[in-house]
Amino acid sequence: MKILRTFTILAAALALSLSALAARADTLKLRDGRTLEGTVTREVDGYIWFSYKVGDLVQERMFAPSEIVQLSRGTADASPIEEAPVGGAAATADPAAKPETTDFGRVRRLAILTGEGMVGMQMAAKPLEDAIPLLQQEGVTDVVYKVNSGGGYLLEIQKISDVLHFKYKPLFRTVAWIESAISAAAMSSYCLEEIYFMPNGNFGGCTGWSGSLDAVKGRGLEEVLLAMERISARANRNPAIMRAMQISGSPDVMQQLGISPPSGELSANIDPRTGEVTWFQDQSGKHVLNPKHGVMILTFDALEAEKFKFSRGTVRTHDELARQMGYTEYVFVGKPVRGVAWPVSKAEEAQIEWRRGISEAQARFGEIVTSYQAAVQQAQSSQDKTIRGSFINRARGHLNSLRNIAKRFPIFVMFYNLNPDFFEEQEEMLRRLAR
Amino acid sequence: MSHRWTSLVVAALFSGLAIWSVPAASAAAASARVVHAAPRVNAQDTLIFKNGRTLVGTIVSESPTTIRFKGEVNGIALDTEFDRSEILRIVRGAATTPDRAPAPATDPAPLAAADPVKPPSAPTVADDPTGKKRVYLIELTGAFGRDISETPLRESLRDAQRLGADIVVLSLQADWKFQGGDAGDDVTNFDALFRAEKIGPVISDEIELWPKAPRVVVWVKKAMGGAAFLPFYSRDIYFSSDGRMGGIGFLKQLMEGVGDEVVREKQYSLRLGHARGVANKHGYAYQIINAMVVKEYVLSAKIEGGRVTYFERMPEGPDEILLTDDGEDERADLLKDVVAGEGNDVLTLNAKLARDLGLSKGTVDTLEDLLIEMGHSRDWSEIKDGRARQILSRWSSDLTSAMRDLRVRIPQRLAEINPGGTFQERTRARGQRKRILQEMQGLFRKYQEVFGEDAAAQEISNLSTQIELLDQEQQRDAQEQRRR
Incomplete structure (x- = not known):
């Protein structure tokens, strides 16, 4: 019994x-x-x-x-972890959270990639695209594109936007973290739906210019405005916001710029119950953002960006950012590096190296060109074949430096016509000189 | 071939600053890889270990040598006792547990202080055995962005760290001169903001990464021009009774008459965005920055029981004060007001106004008064053996000497080199020239923060070109010599 x-x-x-x-x-x-x-x-x-x-x-x-x-608790358990979506991460904030599991487990693996310097030079599409396999190797699930740039070249905006939109967003939950995104830097990262600010962050001032503050006008400007409308759509953002960053809120601006209405006027209402923001391309809303206090182009600071739901939050540190993104279990991929406030991944190392390399190339370009030209002149003026040969060798050394720059940084090819024809012409000229 | 070098593609710039170089990222110290586990119930204490690990949870109990801690790692509950010697820092959550006294909540920012890689630091001096707060005074004088610059400031702060300072007082008295005399409130140097964005983080972001961060106080004596942005990087601002803070106004007059209006508007907008960011960083009212910067901005305030409410309009009642009007027509400041420092087209803060607006925590004229105002009547001692004065003064004198070298002495020395007649003399002369050019490169490298990074890099590259041309001359000369 x-x-x-x-x-x-x-x-x-x-x-x-x-x-x-x-x-x-x-x-x-x-x-x-x-x-x-x-x-x-x-x-x-x-x-x-x-x-x-x-x-x-x-x-x-x-x-x-x-x-x-990793331990993931079943749905019957009421612990916070079990409320997390598939993947073990408590990504409660965003249903669009991308990769769920990796060989590295279910903890979200975040990497910070920095976009700094001049757009088109230090901040460019190529190093971003080259970083993708590195991010995948390290099992990254979320990419934080931290921007601190005063802008740069128009021609790079679409390239960066395309890499982020078509190549990053399908693979990673990709967010922007803004310290300063002015002009091309703002436009390049605009396709990201999720934007977070640092407390001192600023975003806007997207008016194109050249020379002595001469504005881009007419057809060229209409093209940029249209391109940014399309990029706004990538982020499901009202195009009026970017327009207010691009052109003046003054009503007579269209005539000056040779474009069709509307101007960059912008106002908004915030629904007191739901917090939903409704935008107006005029000054009929309760909150007028452009023009404002005599300033006629929109640049958001962190407070306004958050107030008008342009940003999803203001955070000081990378850990605060991860929490604001809805994560309680996460790791920042990379190793500690002195002078950097977050772990540096291999992909980020590549961004830093790109910036170092292109900055050096930028600084030394004129020096190399002048040195090459001087060596060629020395060779041309030498009757003695030995002396001429030694200067031709010297010139070849400088030409190789230029070739390396062109190979590593394609933007130099475009800006300075450093294409294969050019190098072939120079080689031919040096061969003739050597005879 | 030469035309190729100049065939730069005309590319439209969507660039921010027309005059200044692009602000670079602020430096900060490194962080370790961390995994955070969510506390389940009302537990927000954070233990930061010396090995870089961070745990979030609840401190259950504490002894002088151990801490018992409840949390989670990778979803697994953890309830264990840690030796205090393993722990670098404890960040206590706002919630308190019954078995310990309430502790003040720490800002989230110092979490970064857990990072295992820190700026190099000398061994620190132990806390004052008497329990008194150790106060380190740094007197910032001279030209902002030149004498007051990130390198000597950083070096002084490291000295304060080495000496175990609890409180660092930055006495700020920057030069504010125009045409040899004291500049008035109507003079502006707004664009020094971009120097302030480099210098400011040295007293905020960098210090927050120290294992034991001191309280940094800015004591405003004269903070005009770029120096006006520096106090915003501290949470503790005090004024001397004759203190002034301003000289960053008239933003919209900065580029008047240059280029197209819409591009000028962009320049104003992005600059204002940067300036407001400086105020936002530590929670100061952006309205103060707007009023200091934009003449067209109208600001009134109502002060009730120490609480300030701002209105972006003219006053509408006797209990409201006008801070700045739009400076138009009859509201434009009269010269006599400007001279007396009583204009209101843009905001210049004096001790009283700064106090009334809650920007300044007090008005004091001696270090002792400052410490009393801070709540330390007797429990402090000034660190007398600090090296800040020497560090700052050596920086200034070396920089002045370097400037003079670059402007006067080095050109003289170059001019005095005898090119020589013989091959040996020519070789020697080229060698001398090269050494001087390399010396110049060294000076541009050393003081690049003052010259501007891009400008310094350009100068260094130009000097490299000259060195290369000397090398080519020497190569030809030597080969011709051998041929003869």
């Missing part, structure tokens, strides 16, 4: 255990590659006792923290 009773209790316990398994189905991912489904029965200091089925048998085993990649 006693035996029977004990058996009954055990059976009941087993039934409870199995029903618990069915109801909760905690998932345990192990470093040896296995993923077990079952129930956590006990936890102490990171060690867990896990009950799971092998065939028809239920067994319980203890796992040390070092064996565990």
Whole structure:
């Protein structure tokens, strides 16, 4: 009788255990590659006792923290972790959270990529695109594009936008974190739906100009306005906002600029109940953003950006950013580097190296060109074949430096016509000189 | 071939600054890889370990040597005791637990202080055995952006760190001169903002990364021009009784008459965006910046029980004060008002106004009064063996000497080099020239923050070109010599 009773209790316990398994189905991912489904029965200091089925048998085993990649609790558990969407990350803020699991486990793996310097030079599409395989190698799920740039060349805006929109967004949850995004820097990152600000952040001032503050006008301006309308659509953003950053809120601006209405006037209402913002391309809204206090181009600061839901929040540190993105479990990919406030991933190392290289090339370009020209002149003026040869060698050295610059930084090819024809012409000229 | 070098593609610029170089990223110290586990219930304490690990949860109990902590790692509950020696920093959440006294909440920012890679630091001096606050005074004088610059300031702060300062007082008395005399409130140097954006983070972002961050106080004596932005980088501003802060106004008059209006508007807008960012960084009212910067901006204030309410319009009642009008027509400042420092086209803060608006925490004329005002009547001692004075003064004198070298002495030395007649003399002369050019490059490198990074890089490159041409001359000379 006693035996029977004990058996009954055990059976009941087993039934409870199995029903618990069915109801909760905690998932345990192990470093040896296995993923077990079952129930956590006990936890102490990171060690867990896990009950799971092998065939028809239920067994319980203890796992040390070092064996565990990730524990995801089943839906019946009311813990905050279980409220997280698939992937183990508590990405409550954004349904568009991209990659869910990787070989690295289910903790969100964030990488910060910095866009700094001049757009088209230091801040460019090429290093961003080149970074994608590096990000994938490191199992990155979320890319934070941190922008601190005063703008640059028009021709790079579409390229950066395309790389972010077509290549990053399908692979990573990609967000912008703004320290300063002025002009082309703002326009380049505008396709990202999620924009966060640093407290000192600013974003806007997107008027094109050249020479002595001469505005881009007429057809050229209409083309840029249209391009930015399309880029606004990529981020589901009202195009009136970008227009207010591009052209003046003064009504007589269209005549000056040779374009069709409307002007850059912008106002907004904020629904006191829902917080929803409605935009107007005139001054009929309750809050007039452009013109404002005599300034006729829109540049958001962190407070206004948040108030009008242009940004999704203002954060000082990368950890605050991750939390603002809705994550409670995350890791910033990379290693600590002195002078950088967040871990530096391989992809970010590549951005830093790009900037260092192109800045050096920019600074030295004139020097190399002058040195090349001087060496050619020395060779041309030398009657002695040996002396001439030595200067031709010197000239070749400088020409190779230019070739390396052109190879590494294609924008120099475009700006200075450093195309293959040019190098061929120069080589031919040096060969003739050597005869 | 030469035409090719000049065939620069005409590319429209969507660039911010027409005059200044693009502001670069602020430096900060590095961070470790961290994994955060969510606290389940009302637990926001953070333990930051010396190995870079960070845990968020609840401190259950504490002893002098250990901390018992509840949290989660990778979704797994954790309830364990840590040795205090493993812990670099404890950031306490706002919620308190019954078994410990309430602790003030720490701003989220100092979380970054957990980062294991920090600026190099000398061994710090232990806390004052008497328990007194150690106060380190740095007197910032001279030209803002030149004498007051990031390198000597950073070096002085490291000295303060080495000496275990609890409070660093930055006494700010920057030159404000125009045509040899003291400049008035109607003179502006707005674009020094971009120097301030480099210098300011040295007293805020960088210090926050220290394991033991001191309280940094800016004591405004004269903060005009670019120096007016610096106090905004501190949470503690005090004024001397004759203190002034301004000289950054008339933004919209900055580029008057140059280029197209819409581009000028862009320039104003982005500059105002940067300036407001400086105020926002530490939670100061952006309206103050607007009023200091834009003549057309109208600002009134109502002060009730120490609380300030701003109105972007003229006053509408006797309890409101006008801070700035739009400076138009009859409202334009009269010369006598400007001379007396009583104009209101743009805002220049004096001690009283800064106090009334809550920007300044007090008006004091001695260090002792400052400490009393801060709530330390007796429990402080000034660090007397600090090196800030020497650091700043050496920087200024070396910089002055470098400027004179570049402007006068080096051209003289170059002119005095005898080109020589013989091959040996010519070789020697070229060698001398090269050394001087390299010396110039060294000066541009050393003081690039003052010259501007881009400008310094350009100068260095130009000098490299000259060196290369000397090398080519020497190469030809030597080969011809051998041929003879």
